[in-house]
Amino acid sequence: MIQPSTFSTAAGDSTLAAVPAPLPLGELVAGPGEWEVEIGFGKGRYLLRRCREEGDRRFLGIEVAGEYHGIFVERARSQAPPNWLAIRGDALYLASAVLPAGFASALHVYFPDPWPKSRHHKRRLFDPQTVDLVLRLLRRGGRFSFATDFLDYGERVIEILAGYPGLRFERRDRPWDEGPRTNYEAKYEIEGRPILRLEGILEVDGREAPLHPLGARAVLAATWVDED
Ligand SMILES: C[S@@+](CC[C@H](N)C(=O)[O-])C[C@H]1O[C@@H](n2cnc3c(N)ncnc32)[C@H](O)[C@@H]1O
Numbered sequence: 759m760i761q762p763s764t765f766s767t768a769a770g771d772s773t774l775a776a777v778p779a780p781l782p783l784g785e786l787v788a789g790p791g792e793w794e795v796e797i798g799f800g801k802g803r804y805l806l807r808r809c810r811e812e813g814d815r816r817f818l819g820i821e822v823a824g825e826y827h828g829i830f831v832e833r834a835r836s837q838a839p840p841n842w843l844a845i846r847g848d849a850l851y852l853a854s855a856v857l858p859a860g861f862a863s864a865l866h867v868y869f870p871d872p873w874p875k876s877r878h879h880k881r882r883l884f885d886p887q888t889v890d891l892v893l894r895l896l897r898r899g900g901r902f903s904f905a906t907d908f909l910d911y912g913e914r915v916i917e918i919l920a921g922y923p924g925l926r927f928e929r930r931d932r933p934w935d936e937g938p939r940t941n942y943e944a945k946y947e948i949e950g951r952p953i954l955r956l957e958g959i960l961e962v963d964g965r966e967a968p969l970h971p972l973g974a975r976a977v978l979a980a981t982w983v984d985e986d
Pocket residue numbers: 797798799800801820821822823826847848849850867868869870871940941942943
């Protein structure tokens with residue numbers, strides 16, 4: 759059964775049925791400040807640190823696993839200012855139907871599930887058919903950060919991003935200046951596992967962001983299927 763998305767703030771919880779789409783972000787988290795988004799925040803190590811250290815910014819975290827969402831919400835309610843919104847739900851669904859485009863000044867995706875089987879590639883956050891849903895959250899000039907230990911997937915993400923109009927990005931050849939950002943990164947660094955990191959900037963507004971040329975072809979192909 760598909761569960762309705764849960765929207766949690768410092769003030770309480772609500773469900774998608776109670777919150778209209780596109781999401782009224784300013785009503786859910788009051789106050790000024792640019793928005794940063796983290797997709798698949800896990801136990802929320804990075805998101806929590808940023809919320810605590812930067813009370814003049816606002817943070818939206820999306821996590822599909824209820825247990826991890828709950829861990830973050832409990833910690834954020836006791837340890838952080840009320841500058842965050844944590845949604846338990848599927849990021850691709852939320853990005854396509856619920857979240858406004860072009861609202862975020864930064865997007866973070868660390869160690870996303872690689873979905874190695876080819877029939878599952880459409881579930882990847884970075885596939886030609888999904889990449890525009892994710893990147894459209896950024897405003898013009900918004901920054902994008904990514905890391906994976908699944909190097910084949912990382913190389914594929916580089917190919918996909920290289921074919922995406924309006925994004926400038928580069929491979930980062932060293933760890934983040936502040937050390938490991940997330941739990942997975944900390945664990946993999948101790949194990950000595952190679953990590954592929956990317957940083958980029960969206961040079962168009964997410965509201966005008968194009969489809970990936972390969973993804974757009976798939977959309978057209980789907981439109982042309984004759985069911986009769
Ligand atoms: C490998 S873990 C990485 C967690 C964290 N980013 C880290 O680096 O420690 C991937 C996380 O992404 C979440 N996730 C996977 N698919 C998702 C989706 N479609 N929407 C939101 N979260 C998702 C998983 O539940 C999991 O917590």
